[in-house]
Amino acid sequence: MRLLWHELKTELLLYTRSRELAFFTFLLPMIFYVLLGSTYGKDTVDGVKGTRFLEAGMIGYGAISIAFAGLAIVLVIRRENGILKRLRATPLPAWIYISSVLGAFLLAFAVEVIGLVVIGRVLFGVALPDRIGSLVLALLLGAVSFCGLGIGVTSLMRSAEGASAVVNAIYLPMSFISGSFFSPRHFPSVLRAIADVLPLTYFLRLVRNVMLHGHEIWTQGTNVAVVAAWGLAGVIVALRSFRWEPHEG
Amino acid sequence: MTAIAVRDLRKSYGELEAVSGISFEVQEGEVFGLLGPNGAGKTTTVEILEGYRRRDAGEVEVLGTDPAAAAGDWRERIGVVLQSSAMYETLTVAEMLKVFAGYYRKPRPVDEVVELVGLDEKRDNRVRLLSGGQRRRLDLGLALVGDPELIFLDEPTTGFDPGARRRAWETIRGLRSLGKTILLTTHYLDEAEQLADRVAVLRHGEIVASGPPAELTGAVQQTEIRYRENGREVVLHTDQPTRVLHELTDKALSEGRELDGLVVRRPSLEDVYLSLTEEAEAR
Numbered sequence: 001m002r003l004l005w006h007e008l009k010t011e012l013l014l015y016t017r018s019r020e021l022a023f024f025t026f027l028l029p030m031i032f033y034v035l036l037g038s039t040y041g042k043d044t045v046d047g048v049k050g051t052r053f054l055e056a057g058m059i060g061y062g063a064i065s066i067a068f069a070g071l072a073i074v075l076v077i078r079r080e081n082g083i084l085k086r087l088r089a090t091p092l093p094a095w096i097y098i099s100s101v102l103g104a105f106l107l108a109f110a111v112e113v114i115g116l117v118v119i120g121r122v123l124f125g126v127a128l129p130d131r132i133g134s135l136v137l138a139l140l141l142g143a144v145s146f147c148g149l150g151i152g153v154t155s156l157m158r159s160a161e162g163a164s165a166v167v168n169a170i171y172l173p174m175s176f177i178s179g180s181f182f183s184p185r186h187f188p189s190v191l192r193a194i195a196d197v198l199p200l201t202y203f204l205r206l207v208r209n210v211m212l213h214g215h216e217i218w219t220q221g222t223n224v225a226v227v228a229a230w231g232l233a234g235v236i237v238a239l240r241s242f243r244w245e246p247h248e249g
Numbered sequence: 250m251t252a253i254a255v256r257d258l259r260k261s262y263g264e265l266e267a268v269s270g271i272s273f274e275v276q277e278g279e280v281f282g283l284l285g286p287n288g289a290g291k292t293t294t295v296e297i298l299e300g301y302r303r304r305d306a307g308e309v310e311v312l313g314t315d316p317a318a319a320a321g322d323w324r325e326r327i328g329v330v331l332q333s334s335a336m337y338e339t340l341t342v343a344e345m346l347k348v349f350a351g352y353y354r355k356p357r358p359v360d361e362v363v364e365l366v367g368l369d370e371k372r373d374n375r376v377r378l379l380s381g382g383q384r385r386r387l388d389l390g391l392a393l394v395g396d397p398e399l400i401f402l403d404e405p406t407t408g409f410d411p412g413a414r415r416r417a418w419e420t421i422r423g424l425r426s427l428g429k430t431i432l433l434t435t436h437y438l439d440e441a442e443q444l445a446d447r448v449a450v451l452r453h454g455e456i457v458a459s460g461p462p463a464e465l466t467g468a469v470q471q472t473e474i475r476y477r478e479n480g481r482e483v484v485l486h487t488d489q490p491t492r493v494l495h496e497l498t499d500k501a502l503s504e505g506r507e508l509d510g511l512v513v514r515r516p517s518l519e520d521v522y523l524s525l526t527e528e529a530e531a532r
Binding site for chain 2 (some may be wrong): 006013014018083085089091093140183219
């Protein structure tokens with residue numbers, strides 16, 4: 001327990017010291033919310049006010065930015081510069097290390113959600129979410145699943161330099177196609193077909209159904225199942241091919 | 250007590266046999282040097298002993314445990330400096346040490362370690378601002394912060410300037426006087442000579458010689474005498490240096506001339522090393 005707490009504090013310190021993480025994965029969703037909310041926040045999107053629709057969208061975008069993109073990039077950089085290997089020589093157990101890293105990223109996401117809700121309330125007069133229990137469960141499910149995908153995707157990357165390029169190429173189009181920024185309803189059918197297999201699509205549906213339409217999470221079987229299945233797939237890949245040592249030469 | 254026992258250790262990467270059946274023992278409190286050129290199998294051997302790599306064959310015991318099956322308790326007792334220093338660039342020296350100290354049950358106080366590796370003035374500097382030599386010393390500090398019994402140093406001074414090497418050597422000698430066991434790899438002969446109680450010379454995955462540095466150099470009996478005569482360098486090898494030198498100087502004195510550039514020297518570990526590795530080449 002002492003060790004877990006020590007490592008979690010270490011990870012939080014490292015997170016707050018990283019300008020790249022702070023900006024790209026943490027501040028950017030809030031900035032986009034302010035910008036897009038000011039642009040089309042007064043319109044009605046899929047039957048709700050634009051700023052409300054966007055709030056849920058930016059929570060989905062924040063989840064994939066922090067839990068998937070941020071985590072994957074951090075792990076690849078640490079693997080390739082040899083920190084993961086170095087840590088293996090200490091008595092720190094692998095599960096404590098991984099749990100602490102996940103813990104830090106989940107906490108960052110929690111702060112992100114609070115930030116977005118506060119921006120929505122203060123700047124755009126969006127009502128605070130009800131169905132808090134369902135919302136917390138939904139967000140936890142999504143964040144953990146994206147963490148699983150983030151760890152799984154590290155196996156695809158062989159260098160620290162390539163990490164952010166690969167990750168950006170995955171999560172930025174996904175955020176767009178899945179409908180974080182705009183309603184996917186009027187997208188061309190090709191994009192909608194792609195969206196129909198992406199995990200973020202189902203996570204956004206889940207979050208919007210809970211936040212905007214007052215549904216409880218247990219009525220959302222399909223959305224929950226698809227998000228969880230993607231997360232599980234990531235974890236399986238990670239268990240099979242996660243490596244602690246850099247690719248040499 | 251034996252700290253490390255290796256018997257007939259083998260490891261291949263595909264076709265390449267990196268370690269071809271080596272055996273050695275390191276006693277508690279000893280500084281043991283694995284000496285050899287790049288690609289001789291030093292790092293492979295050390296990484297097997299550290300528990301990073303699986304061996305193909307042979308027996309290995311480190312502090313009474315097989316590193317391939319070792320757990321956290323065993324890691325409490327070893328300290329590792331890898332060939333490249335990896336750290337969190339955004340932390341300060343003291344923070345970095347505190348992070349690692351937290352992984353051990355009985356760590357040394359961070360300030361003591363900072364002093365031990367000579368980073369007092371850099372204590373609150375970010376890691377990213379350290380020079381190569383300072384990073385290496387911090388890396389050594391990270392290996393020491395858990396107060397281990399056994400320390401692995403993989404090429405601890407590669408890339409150092411001469412002053413930094415001297416200081417690193419002093420630190421390593423200090424560890425020895427604390428009773429730590431040290432396994433050191435190096436391709437610098439003077440480093441092995443300065444630090445190691447015993448060395449094993451590794452070449453193409455085999456040990457071609459082992460023993461205390463003085464004994465290895467003593468194995469070559471001949472003394473080398475060099476001087477210049479009529480602008481040409483004369484090199485003599487003899488096992489009777491007193492007589493040969495006497496004759497030379499006597500002759501020179503009687504002819505009233507100077508033996509220019511006269512040098513009398515015992516073979517260094519370097520000569521032994523070169524002759525050993527050349528023999529291995531010739532085979």
